[in-house]
Amino acid sequence: MDFKVVEKFVSINGEGRHCGQLAVFIRFSGCNLNCSYCDTAWANEKNAPYELMSSKDIYEYIKSTEVRNITLTGGEPLLQEGIIELLKVLSKDKELHVEIETNGSVLLDKFSNIANPPSFTMDYKLPSSNMENRMVLDNFNYLTSKDTIKFVSGSIEDLEKAKELINKYNLVDKTSVYISPVFGEIHLDSIVEFMKNNKMNGVNLQVQLHKIIWEPSKRGV
Numbered sequence: 001m002d003f004k005v006v007e008k009f010v011s012i013n014g015e016g017r018h019c020g021q022l023a024v025f026i027r028f029s030g031c032n033l034n035c036s037y038c039d040t041a042w043a044n045e046k047n048a049p050y051e052l053m054s055s056k057d058i059y060e061y062i063k064s065t066e067v068r069n070i071t072l073t074g075g076e077p078l079l080q081e082g083i084i085e086l087l088k089v090l091s092k093d094k095e096l097h098v099e100i101e102t103n104g105s106v107l108l109d110k111f112s113n114i115a116n117p118p119s120f121t122m123d124y125k126l127p128s129s130n131m132e133n134r135m136v137l138d139n140f141n142y143l144t145s146k147d148t149i150k151f152v153s154g155s156i157e158d159l160e161k162a163k164e165l166i167n168k169y170n171l172v173d174k175t176s177v178y179i180s181p182v183f184g185e186i187h188l189d190s191i192v193e194f195m196k197n198n199k200m201n202g203v204n205l206q207v208q209l210h211k212i213i214w215e216p217s218k219r220g221v
């Protein structure tokens with residue numbers, strides 16, 4: 001099975017629990033959603049240039065970098081045909097730590113059954129994404145302490161919804177919880193005020209580090 005890979009690169013992970021650590025990124029083409037703020041919409045266009053890589057090619061590229069954190073992203077990685085086969089290949093190498101960025105619309109059940117499963121960083125798409133009606137709420141039951149739920153927030157309405165879900169599903173007790181601004185869309189201090197006013201203990205605020213280090217639209221970083 002060959003995958004359409006639009007980018008592969010080594011950088012520091014700018015998001016999530018391994019923020020600041022080196023990671024190898026594999027970005028697959030294509031997505032089933034169309035978030036209002038998507039910073040990677042180019043990867044979802046039909047004519048986006050890609051290279052075809054097999055699971056073996058991807059594994060060999062990863063090993064050639066000598067970097068042990070892997071981030072599979074996109075587009076939507078969990079909709080790639082053959083992704084389970086790739087996850088099985090990667091899971092056999094106990095030196096690697098595999099993280100998958102996923103958009104909350106794909107049920108996680110069949111991916112968490114793999115031996116030595118990857119860590120999921122799952123977005124819940126909030127109202128300002130215009131994609132909230134695509135969220136699979138059952139996914140809250142599959143997230144564990146090695147996973148992360150991320151609420152990318154562009155408005156106070158988004159923050160209100162994130163708070164409601166964090167409380168309703170006891171997310172802080174189940175998994176790591178992050179709030180991240182839609183880049184440039186919301187004042188960071190208003191997020192902190194919101195967290196203070198709502199006593200959001202255990203929730204992490206995170207800004208995409210790579211957009212501070214490099215020009216925000218730069219690719220391959």
Ligand SMILES: C[S@@+](CC[C@H](N)C(=O)[O-])C[C@H]1O[C@@H](n2cnc3c(N)ncnc32)[C@H](O)[C@@H]1O
Pocket residue numbers: 031037038039040073074075076077101102103104122123150152180181182183208
């Ligand atoms: C490009 S997506 C690819 C993975 C998957 N499709 C998803 O949405 O999780 C990777 C991450 O970037 C985040 N993201 C995309 N555009 C953003 C923006 N303008 N500001 C902040 N985060 C953004 C997404 O919410 C997601 O957490």
Ligand SMILES: Nc1nc2[nH]cc(C(=O)O)c2c(=O)[nH]1
Pocket residue numbers: 011012013014015040071073074101210221
């Ligand atoms: N440096 C860097 N870190 C990232 N973490 C998650 C990313 C993504 O696009 O999924 C990303 C990205 O695009 N760049």
Ligand code: SF4
Pocket residue numbers: 031032033034035037038039040041044074075076103
């Ligand atoms: S789900 Fe991810 S890749 Fe797809 S449009 Fe939304 S942010 Fe972009």
Ligand SMILES: [Mg+2]
Pocket residue numbers: 039040
């Ligand atoms: Mg990105």
